[in-house]
Amino acid sequence: MSSTQQVHVEDAPSRGRFEISVDGQVVGMASYHVDDDVMTLPHTEVSPAVAGRGLGTVLVAAVLASARERGLSVLPYCSFVRHYLQQHPADHDLVRPDDRPHFGLPLTAR
Numbered sequence: 286m287s288s289t290q291q292v293h294v295e296d297a298p299s300r301g302r303f304e305i306s307v308d309g310q311v312v313g314m315a316s317y318h319v320d321d322d323v324m325t326l327p328h329t330e331v332s333p334a335v336a337g338r339g340l341g342t343v344l345v346a347a348v349l350a351s352a353r354e355r356g357l358s359v360l361p362y363c364s365f366v367r368h369y370l371q372q373h374p375a376d377h378d379l380v381r382p383d384d385r386p387h388f389g390l391p392l393t394a395r
Contacts, residue, residue: 292340294347303351305331305344313340315348315363324348324357329365345369349376361388 294305297314305313313331317324326348331341345366352359359379361367367388370376377390385392 292343294344296351303344303348305340305347307335307340313344315344315366317348319357322357323360324352324355325360325362326366327362329363341365342369346373349379352379358384360384 290307291309292305292307294303297304301318302314302316304311312335313329315326315329317326319325329341329345331344346369348366349359349369353376357379358381359366361370361380367390370380370388370390377385380388380390382392
């Protein structure tokens with residue numbers, strides 16, 4: 286990804302997803318739904334045309350930041366989100382302790 290490209294992540298609640306765009310073109314999304322104080326994350330995808338540029342990581346980081354800002358816990362059913370969380374222990378607290386073993390996360394946040 287060149288330094289001149291504009292990357293933007295936006296919540297599209299009417300479509301039940303966050304979208305990531307590059308230079309105004311949507312190239313990926315992370316679907317979600319919220320029930321009470323829990324955000325369920327079932328699926329994330331990025332166009333193969335832009336794969337390998339770190340856009341999935343940017344997208345998931347923004348989704349988790351939004352969940353944190355909204356005071357929500359997350360259920361990371363998406364394997365990409367789970368992998369992200371395994372690599373970013375500071376975000377483990379977004380998954381309730383009772384749910385962490387189900388998603389391969391340690392019981393205590395680091």
